[in-house]
Amino acid sequence: METEIDFGRIFEFLTPHIIYGNGSLDELGKNTKNLGINALLVTGKTAMRKCGIIDRSKEILESAGCSVTVFDRVEPEVSCQTVDKGKNFAVKSKSEVVIAIGGGSALDCGKAIAIMMTHEGESCEYQEEKDIIREGIPFVAIPTTAGTGSEVTKNSVLINKETGWKGSIRDAKMTAKIAIIDPELTLTMPPSITAASGMDALTQAIESYVSLRSNPLSDTLAARAIKLISNNLEKAVKQGNSLQIRERICLGSLMSALAFSNSGLGGVHGVAHPIGADFDIPHGDICAILLPKIMEYNKNFNTSKYLEVAKLLDLTNNTIEDGIKSIEDLLERINIPLTLGKYNIDPKKFETSIDKARGGSFNSNPRKIDKKELSSFLIERLL
Incomplete structure (x- = not known):
């Protein structure tokens, strides 16, 4: 039975201009030209060059009359210090628009560079102390993985290398002007990245x-995303060269991103950032491992929604526990562990x-989170 809609509730829904579909990267040139002629192309250190996406993007942009400067220093977990270097790079090249191509770190880096172009100081100051007070220069997001959702969100998750703190710069002004989602760009994702980003x-x-x-629009998108991703992720991991399957995962990821960027997240993401940063665990992996445990922690709260989730995962599921088991079974089939045992984490450090x-994720969680209680709950089940 579906949750009843609250028709009287006021909510907002934020989204960039989205261009979706196979071959949509070809739309980059004419759309960028309308935003600025001098483009800074932000990406990781090797992967995008090796697969030819950077050269192809440069060619598309230059054919449209844009000049392109490449900033290819983004780490797997992007830092405030790299953002600040990117800003200096953009200033020197007189960039008018920032384009980020790659996974979530590249997109978060590009997004932060674009907003910092109109703000003084270092990016780390805006994680907690300073407010975003004006629009940045235009930002275009082009994901090559299906999972992070950074192409439609209003925040950048950054690590301050000097303090070790991992947190967000967040403001609606950071939302991309254009997000281009081309499933063909995800064909080069290896199985492990496909699994982690999909989870x-x-x-x-x-x-x-x-x-x-959550609101009626986010619920509609999230429900469809749950079905698309859970039904196709194992196939994407094992049949990565199937464009038809990649299309389904990309669309599910986009729907998921539009949903959570307008509804908030929960306990998984609330603890995933510090755990991932402290113990060097990739974000997708730690989210996947935490998901069934946090579902168990929350199962007596918002039970009607969790029962619907169980049914969305598998129509034969009749209980929340069945839904949790569906997640655990999927993790085993795509080779993601169910515990953190291999990381040899000290319980006290955990x-x-x-x-x-x-952060705000705890505030959206169905169950009010007591950190000490949650810590004991997870230590017992994960370490």
């Missing part, structure tokens, strides 16, 4: 659906990591 998207969809801030968790 990140599935986690986002489930957390959005049960979020205390508890300290969770104690550092803060």
Whole structure:
């Protein structure tokens, strides 16, 4: 039975201009030209060059009359210091528009560079102390993975290398002007990245659906995303060269991103950032491992929504526990562990990591989170 809609509730829904479909990268030139002629192309250090996407993007842009400067220094977990270097790079090249191509780190880096172009100081100051007060220069997001959702979100997740703190710069002014989602660009994703990024998207969809801030639009998108991703992720991992399957995962990821960016997330993402940063665990992996445990932690809260999630995962599921089992079975089939055993984490350090968790995700979680209680719950089940 579907949750009843609250027709009287006021909510907002934010989205960039989205261009979706196979071959949509070809739309980059004419759309960028309308935003600025001098483009800064932000990407990682090697992968995008090796697969030819950077050269192809430069060719498309230059054919449209744009000049292109490449900033290819983005780390797997992007830092505030790299953002600041990118800003200096953009200033020197007189960039008028920032284009980011790659995974979530590249997109978060590009997004932060674009906003910092109109703000003084270092990017780390805007994680907690300073407010975003004006629009940045235009930002175009082009994901090559299906999962992070950074192409449609209004924040950048950054690590401050000097303090070790991982947090967000967040403001609606950071939303991309244009997001280009081309499933063909995801064909080069290896199985492990496909699995991890896909589970990140599935986690986002489930957390959005049960979020205390969910709304009718986010629920509709999240529900469809849960079905698309859960039905196709194993196939994408094992049949990565199938464009038809990649299309389904990309669309599910996009729907998930639009949902959670307008509803908030929950306990998984609330603790995933500090745990991932402290113990060097990739974001998609830690989200996947935490998901069934946080579902168990929350199962007596917002139960009607969790029952619907179980049915969305598999129509034969009759209980929330069945839904949790569906997630665990999927993790095993795509070779993601169910515990953190291989990381040999000290329980006291794990508890300290969770104690550092803060941010809006906890506020959206169905169950009010007590960090000490949650830490004990997860230590017992994960370490």
